[in-house]
Amino acid sequence: MNALIIFSLLLALMLTGMPISISLGLTVMTFIVTMTQVPIESVALKLFTGIEKWEIMAVPFFILAGNFLTHGGVARRMINFATSMVGHFHGGLALASILACSMFALVCGSSVATVVAIGSIVLPAMVAHGYPMRFGAGVIITAGSLGILMLPSIPKVIYAISTNTSIGALFVAGLLPGIMLALMLAAVTWYIARKNNYPRLARMGWKARFHAFRKSFWGLLLVVIIVGGIWSGAFTATEAAAMAAVYSFFVAIFVYKDLKLRDVPKVLKDSANMSAMLLYIITNAVLFSFVLTNENLPHQLADWLLSMNLGQNGFLFVVNLVLLGAGNFMDPSSIILIMAPIFFPAAMQLGVNPVHFGILIDVNMEVGLCHPPVGLNLYVASGISKLGITELTKAVMPWLLTMIVFLVIVTYWPWLTLVVPQMMGML
Amino acid sequence: MFNKALNHLEEILISFLMAAATLVIFVAVVHRYLAGVPYIQDLALKIHMSWAQELCIILFVWMCKFGAAYGVRTGIHVGVDVVINRMSPANRGRFVIFGLLAGALFTGAIAVLGGTFVWDNGAHHAFLDLIGQPREDVFEGPTTPDLEWPTWIVYSAIPLGSALMCYRFLQVCWNFYKTGELPKHDESHVEGIDEQTPLDVKEAKQ
Amino acid sequence: QAPIVIKFSHVVAPDTPKGKGAQRFKELAEQKTGGKVKVELYPNSQLYKDKEEMEALQLGSVQMLAPSLAKFGPLGVKEFEVFDLPFLFKDTDSFRAVTDGQLGADLFKKLEPKGIKGLAYWDNGFHIMSANKPLHNVADFKGMKMRIQSSKVLDAQMRALGAIPQVMAFSELYQALQTGVVDGTEGVPSNFYTQKIFEVQKHMTMSNHGHLAYAVIVNKKFWDGLPADIRTQLEAAIKESTTYANAIASTENGRALEGIKASGRVTIYTPTPAEINEWKKALMPVHKEMESRVGKTTIEAAYKAAGFVAPK
Ligand code: NA
Ligand code: NA
Numbered sequence: 001m002n003a004l005i006i007f008s009l010l011l012a013l014m015l016t017g018m019p020i021s022i023s024l025g026l027t028v029m030t031f032i033v034t035m036t037q038v039p040i041e042s043v044a045l046k047l048f049t050g051i052e053k054w055e056i057m058a059v060p061f062f063i064l065a066g067n068f069l070t071h072g073g074v075a076r077r078m079i080n081f082a083t084s085m086v087g088h089f090h091g092g093l094a095l096a097s098i099l100a101c102s103m104f105a106l107v108c109g110s111s112v113a114t115v116v117a118i119g120s121i122v123l124p125a126m127v128a129h130g131y132p133m134r135f136g137a138g139v140i141i142t143a144g145s146l147g148i149l150m151l152p153s154i155p156k157v158i159y160a161i162s163t164n165t166s167i168g169a170l171f172v173a174g175l176l177p178g179i180m181l182a183l184m185l186a187a188v189t190w191y192i193a194r195k196n197n198y199p200r201l202a203r204m205g206w207k208a209r210f211h212a213f214r215k216s217f218w219g220l221l222l223v224v225i226i227v228g229g230i231w232s233g234a235f236t237a238t239e240a241a242a243m244a245a246v247y248s249f250f251v252a253i254f255v256y257k258d259l260k261l262r263d264v265p266k267v268l269k270d271s272a273n274m275s276a277m278l279l280y281i282i283t284n285a286v287l288f289s290f291v292l293t294n295e296n297l298p299h300q301l302a303d304w305l306l307s308m309n310l311g312q313n314g315f316l317f318v319v320n321l322v323l324l325g326a327g328n329f330m331d332p333s334s335i336i337l338i339m340a341p342i343f344f345p346a347a348m349q350l351g352v353n354p355v356h357f358g359i360l361i362d363v364n365m366e367v368g369l370c371h372p373p374v375g376l377n378l379y380v381a382s383g384i385s386k387l388g389i390t391e392l393t394k395a396v397m398p399w400l401l402t403m404i405v406f407l408v409i410v411t412y413w414p415w416l417t418l419v420v421p422q423m424m425g426m427l
Numbered sequence: 428m429f430n431k432a433l434n435h436l437e438e439i440l441i442s443f444l445m446a447a448a449t450l451v452i453f454v455a456v457v458h459r460y461l462a463g464v465p466y467i468q469d470l471a472l473k474i475h476m477s478w479a480q481e482l483c484i485i486l487f488v489w490m491c492k493f494g495a496a497y498g499v500r501t502g503i504h505v506g507v508d509v510v511i512n513r514m515s516p517a518n519r520g521r522f523v524i525f526g527l528l529a530g531a532l533f534t535g536a537i538a539v540l541g542g543t544f545v546w547d548n549g550a551h552h553a554f555l556d557l558i559g560q561p562r563e564d565v566f567e568g569p570t571t572p573d574l575e576w577p578t579w580i581v582y583s584a585i586p587l588g589s590a591l592m593c594y595r596f597l598q599v600c601w602n603f604y605k606t607g608e609l610p611k612h613d614e615s616h617v618e619g620i621d622e623q624t625p626l627d628v629k630e631a632k633q
Numbered sequence: 634q635a636p637i638v639i640k641f642s643h644v645v646a647p648d649t650p651k652g653k654g655a656q657r658f659k660e661l662a663e664q665k666t667g668g669k670v671k672v673e674l675y676p677n678s679q680l681y682k683d684k685e686e687m688e689a690l691q692l693g694s695v696q697m698l699a700p701s702l703a704k705f706g707p708l709g710v711k712e713f714e715v716f717d718l719p720f721l722f723k724d725t726d727s728f729r730a731v732t733d734g735q736l737g738a739d740l741f742k743k744l745e746p747k748g749i750k751g752l753a754y755w756d757n758g759f760h761i762m763s764a765n766k767p768l769h770n771v772a773d774f775k776g777m778k779m780r781i782q783s784s785k786v787l788d789a790q791m792r793a794l795g796a797i798p799q800v801m802a803f804s805e806l807y808q809a810l811q812t813g814v815v816d817g818t819e820g821v822p823s824n825f826y827t828q829k830i831f832e833v834q835k836h837m838t839m840s841n842h843g844h845l846a847y848a849v850i851v852n853k854k855f856w857d858g859l860p861a862d863i864r865t866q867l868e869a870a871i872k873e874s875t876t877y878a879n880a881i882a883s884t885e886n887g888r889a890l891e892g893i894k895a896s897g898r899v900t901i902y903t904p905t906p907a908e909i910n911e912w913k914k915a916l917m918p919v920h921k922e923m924e925s926r927v928g929k930t931t932i933e934a935a936y937k938a939a940g941f942v943a944p945k
Contacts, residue, residue, distance in 0.1 A: 017511040018526030019504035021495075025533045037638075042694040044541035047589075048488060048582050049685040054480055054802045057448070057487055064445060168808055233813025235456050236805050242452035265442050272441035273612075275487075276494020277503045283491070293679050329507045374509060383613060425811070459778060459814075462797040468776045477788055477800045548688065566747050569687065572707045572783035573800060578688075 003297050006031055010288075020334045021277075024284035028291050038294060043287065050286035051279050054238055055167060058157045059282070060275035061241030062109035065248045067271045069108055072252020072259045074219035075117035078103045081212040087201035091193025093129060094139045095186055097122040101143035102182045105150035107222040107244065109157070111369050115144030115380045123384055130199050134395035137385045139189055141377045141392070142399035143182070145366035148332065150178035152226060152241065155332045155365050156358060158282065162289070162340040165354040167237035168230050169426040173355045173417045174362065180416065181406050188402050218251045231424065278333055285337030292341065302346035312350045316411050319343055320364060327368020331376060335368070336361060355427065359417040363410050367403050370396055430598075437497050437591070444490035448483045455479035478573040485571070485581055492588025499530070499595035502610030523609065524600060531596035534589045541585035549579035636671040637863070639851075641697040642686055644678045649827060650757055650885050651699055651847055652676050654878030658849075661870035666863055672697075691748045696855050699755060699847040703784045710743045712931045714923060717786035719842045719916040720909075722939050725756060725883065728844055731938045736931070741848075750853040752868070753875040757821055758886040760843030763834040764817030765810075767900070769908055771795065771915045780806055780818040785926065787819075787843070789919045794912075803828075810834060821845045823882070826889035831899050839903045842912065849875070913944035 006027060013023035032038050069075065082099035089095055100118050108114055119140040126136035148155050156170040192198075204212075225247055226240050235243060252259040259267070292298055310318060322343075326335045340361065347357045369377040372393050382392055410416060421427045455476045462471040498504050511522045549568015555561050568579045603609055641659070645651050659672035675681075681689045687708055689695045705713035715721070722728040731737060732754035741751030762768050764777060774794040780801045781787040791798035799815050809815050811833040818830065819842075825831055849871060856864065893899050904912070924932060935941070 013529070014507045015510045016522050016526050016529075017506045017508040018529050019506045021504060022526070022530045022533050023506075025537070026529060029533065029536065039692050039694050041540055041544045041547075041692050042689060044537060044544045044585055045582075045685055045688055045692065045694075047537060047541065048585050049682065049688075051488055051491060052484055052684055053682075054484065055804065057452075057483055060445065060487055060490070061449065061452075064449060164804060166808055168812075231812060233809075234460065236801075236809055236812075236814050238805070239452060239456050239814075242449055243456060245449050246453045268442040268445045269438055272445040272490055272494045273498055273501055273503055275445070276441065276491045277498045277505070279487070279491035280495040280498070280504070290680070293675075329509065331505055334505075374507065426808070459797065459799065463776060463778065465776070468797075472776075472792065472795070472797060475788075477783075477798055480800060480802075481783075544692075548691075563746070567709050569708045575707070 002031075002035065002295050003301070005035075006291070006295075006297075014329070020330065021281045021284040024281070024288045024334075024338075028284070028287045031291055036291075036294065038291075046287050046290055047283055050283040050290075053161065055157065055161050056279070056282060058167065058238045058241040059154055059278055060271065061238075061245045062152055062154055062157070063113075063275045063278070064268070064271040065241065065244040066108045066110050066113035067267045067274075068245065068248035068252045068259070069104070069219070069222075070113050070117040071263070071267060072248060073256035074107070074216075074222075074248065074251065075100070075104055076121055076258070077212075077216035077256070078219055079118060079122055081209075081216040083201065084204040084209040084212040088203035089190060090200060091131075091189050091198050092201045093122065093126050093131065094136060094189045094193060094198070097126075097136075097139055098143040098182055098186050098189065101140070101146050102150060102178065103216075103220065105146040105148075105178065107152070107219065107226065107248075108147055109152035109154045109241075111145045111147035111366065112376050112380055114147030115140055115377050116384070119144065119381055119384045123381075129201075133385050133387060134391060135192070135196075135198070137381045137387055137392055138395040138397075138399055139185070141370050141381045141396050142403060143185055144377050144381075145369050145403070146178055146182060148369075149174045149181065149359075149362060149366060151175065151223070152244070153362065154278070155336055155362055158333050158336050159340055159358045159361055161282075162337060163344045163354060163358070165358055166426060169355050169421040170358050170362075171230075171237065172227070172424055172426065173359050173421045175420050177359060177363070177406075177410055177416055180409070181403070184402050184406055185399055188398050192398060218255050222247055222251075281334055282337060285334065288338065289341045298341050298345055301342050302349065305343075305346040306349060312352060313412065315346065315350055316352070316360065319347070319360070320407065320411060323361060323364035324367060327364060327371070327374075329374055330368075331374070332365035332368065335365065353414060353418060353427075355421060356414045356417050360407075360411055363403075363407050367400070367407060370400055370403065434500070437493060441490050441494045441497055444486045444493075448486040448490070451479050451483050451486070481571055481573040485574075485576075488581075489584045489588070492584040493591065496588060496592040496595050499592055499599055500610060501612050502599075503612040504530075520603075520607070523603060527596050527600035527603065531593050531600065534593040534596060538586045538589035538593055541582070541589055545579045545583050545586055548582065549577050550583075553577065553579065636669055637859070639670060639672045639697050640675060640680070640695045641672055641699075642675040642678075642680045642689070642695045643699050644683050644686070645676065646827065647674070647676045650823060650878060650882040651755060653881055654755055654874055655699065657877045658870055658874035661873055662867055665866040665870050669863060670867065687749075690850065690852050693852050693855060695852075697849065697851050699849045701782075702754075702846050702848055703782060703787075705744070705848070706785065706926075707783075708744075708747060708749075710740070710747070711926045712740055712743060712928055714784075714786050715927045715931050715935045716846060717784055717790075717843065718920055718923060718927075718932070718935070719786075719790050720913050721935060721941055722759075722844050723941075725758075727939045727941075728756060728846070730940070731935055732846070734938045736934045736938055739934075744850065745853060748853050749850050750856050751848050751850050752871045753849045755847040755849060755875060755882070756879040757845040757847060757882045758823065759841035760819045760821060760845060761825075762817065762819050762838040762840050762842070763825060763830060763836065763899075765813075765835045766816075767836045767902060768817070768838045768840075769902060769904060771911055777817055778815045780809065780815040786919065786923055789922055790843075790916060793916050793919050806830070807833060819843065821886060822889040822893065823885045826892050831893040831896055834899060837893070837899050837901050839901065840909070840912065842916070910944050917943060 010027045079100040082096040086095040097118055101114055104114050123136050127133050151171045160167040229235050230240050369375050372389055378392055458476045461467045511519045552565050552567045570577055655674055662670050662672050686698050690698050702713050702716045744751050774796040777796040778799050779791045779796040781798045783800050788798045
């Protein structure tokens with residue numbers, strides 16, 4: 001009964017369009033005042049201590065690093081390198097942007113940042129070369145979602161926080177699925193481009209390729225720093241985020257010099273703005289899950305889910321459906337913060353591997369980012385391409401369907417996610 | 428005039444907190460690395476850095492509380508606006524105002540609750556100490572474990588940040604009522620930084 | 634009539650000595666009061682985390698906790714840091730002599746102005762050292778990165794041994810030891826076993842240099858407001874569960890050590906009396922250094938009760 005009241009109130013408040021963080025907070029406050037003995041001051045305490053957790057600090061660090069990478073010329077050089085490698089195939093520039101998105105995703109923890117970084121450079125070029133804008137946008141929206149699947153990823157950090165799963169293991173677990181998704185997207189792109197006879201670029205010689213690689217080297221080195229640093233014990237996963245921020249600052253200002261020192265305060269301010277928004281949702285979601293725990297709801301819901309005897313496969317199917325549904329209305333961080341504590345206990349009892357479960361949720365979030373009504377990648381791409389949401393929705397369909405197929409593969413083939421962390425001794 | 432100064436202060440504060448936290452962790456990691464290097468380690472051992480994580484967390488929590496207020500002004504706090512966007516402009520306007528006032532209500536309540544909490548958690552004692560009238564029944568608040576800073580000072584980010592956020596909600600609400608405009612955040616753009624130069628590549632000769 | 638609810642929150646798993654002690658208290662309390670009291674257990678930081686549980690208790694959001702004694706320093710009762718002094722206790726009896734005696738009661742008294750009442754001390758055994766290389770002599774600590782919990786005494790202790798203390802969240806410890814972000818740590822065997830620390834460490838030294846204990850505490854206002862008969866029944870429940878918790882801590886630590894040995898991954902070393910004496914000498918400056926924080930009288934009272942003899 002209480003569960004019904006809590007969730008109805010939350011849903012009603014959210015549908016009024018107020019910030020998700022505020023609707024979470026107001027739900028909690030209303031509930032505490034009217035239905036529990038919990039002293040109301042503990043709400044204020046939780047608002048501080050809710051994010052007083054070291055792992056959460058990776059979120060602002062990765063956002064800062066992402067902003068330096070996006071505006072510091074790293075993306076541009078990665079695109080040049082990718083174009084030199086695959087530009088001569090059918091749909092060459094589009095394939096190059098998938099490759100560039102994958103490379104950028106290796107160092108950046110946000111899908112939106114990936115779409116912005118690669119899209120804002122490559123989309124104008126694609127139009128100039130005679131590709132339809134909607135084709136380019138469709139590619140970028142979906143390939144950009146790799147940003148939260150490959151290595152560092154803010155949704156993974158948030159999942160790790162809410163379920164006490166190893167961040168390092170989640171990072172590397174996304175590697176193989178990421179490569180697979182990139183290949184699947186590339187295959188679809190290549191097929192469409194060949195069918196419509198979209199332009200190809202001149203094949204580059206190995207000398208030119210090497211030159212392009214050398215220029216993008218400093219950006220790619222960040223992969224070595226993040227993975228190598230964690231693996232060799234130079235720093236922890238959270239510290240890796242801070243090191244990534246410092247390194248990308250250094251590369252943007254002193255190596256590539258695409259960013260001026262006087263631009264740095266603006267990047268800091270913008271990163272602080274974005275991080276504060278996320279941290280504020282996290283705080284209120286922590287508050288929300290505190291109320292749920294106080295009422296013992298996650299366990300009751302887990303018991304209820306288990307009592308339906310779905311088995312592991314059926315359970316994962318239901319999880320996918322719910323998450324895809326939630327992806328219609330909310331952003332990844334809010335979905336994970338609200339849903340993970342509810343599904344996680346049941347998943348553990350059914351013997352799902354926590355890392356596999358995390359990647360499965362992550363892929364669901366990727367899909368949600370790419371379709372309306374709420375889909376950040378779509379909105380950002382619409383901003384860059386000046387195309388309407390309806391048109392973009394049609395444009396993204398072939399790749400979106402591919403992602404759903406990919407989601408099924410990830411869900412029912414745990415080996416794909418678990419093999420790399422197992423090889424690295426993280427599981 | 429007052430608003431302009433406040434805006435500046437807010438922006439400088441959150442940018443500074445972001446940079447400071449990053450620097451602290453960078454230095455702590457370098458310090459730990461150097462402490463493993465022979466010869467340098469004797470020097471490194473003399474420097475205490477055990478407080479780095481705690482300081483970083485405090486800096487980020489402060490950044491979060493004040494940045495959230497800044498975020499109201501820039502319109503970055505995301506909501507589910509699918510439903511209200513399909514309504515008539517008048518009805519949509521009502522819901523927008525309702526949402527903004529709800530934000531003001533929540534943050535205002537937190538400011539008061541947080542203020543009470545901070546007061547009971549040591550600020551009261553500190554105040555009585557200051558005016559030289561200590562009392563038995565008012566206890567001295569706890570400190571943070573590593574830096575040993577009084578937690579009431581650290582926690583005061585809640586009432587201060589929430590009060591500012593409440594003010595921002597009211598400000599945005601008033602502007603919306605007057606002009607019908609809401610601040611809108613553009614994800615693809617960092618303010619003041621030039622647009623990316625588009626790519627220039629050669630096409631294959633057919 | 635609705636039962637009186639005691640929310641008992643703690644930060645460890647239900648199957649640890651503390652978790653089992655809490656479970657036993659719940660059973661005893663509910664049985665002894667004939668169901669007039671209902672104890673709700675919240676293990677694993679479900680409700681409140683390490684850093685906030687004390688404030689939550691003071692606010693009355695939760696009625697009962699069992700934090701480690703190191704948590705009372707930040708609360709403003711630095712005298713409790715005496716329990717962290719290295720090699721203060723030679724064995725469990727020596728520890729119980731302190732907690733069951735006048736000093737234990739006096740320290741609990743100091744919590745009352747903070748709105749907290751101490752009910753019992755729960756023993757959890759002696760700290761041992763672990764690392765990826767053997768730690769026999771003090772010189773072996775040179776330059777080692779050792780993970781500690783936030784504690785000024787432990788910080789000073791690692792420095793006195795020549796190691797670099799690293800404050801680190803417990804959640805990051807396993808991976809940090811595995812990759813080598815830190816070289817070693819210290820703790821009780823039962824934690825090393827349940828948290829699988831032994832999988833990522835090659836050597837352990839039975840130094841018994843430190844001691845881990847918890848205090849069962851309640852919100853004073855709540856406790857004083859209970860009907861007298863119920864309070865007496867609860868006190869009896871606390872007393873019985875304390876005996877149980879102390880006994881189980883020692884068996885669990887023994888079992889954990891057996892388990893670690895059986896894993897074959899760790900070399901366990903018991904230092905000679907001469908080596909221990911060398912450690913003690915190196916660590917005496919820590920006792921001196923802490924006088925300004927803990928208070929000379931408290932340290933001396935502890936010396937006397939514990940039967941502590943300074944190393945020669
Ligand atoms: Na990524
Ligand atoms: Na969506």
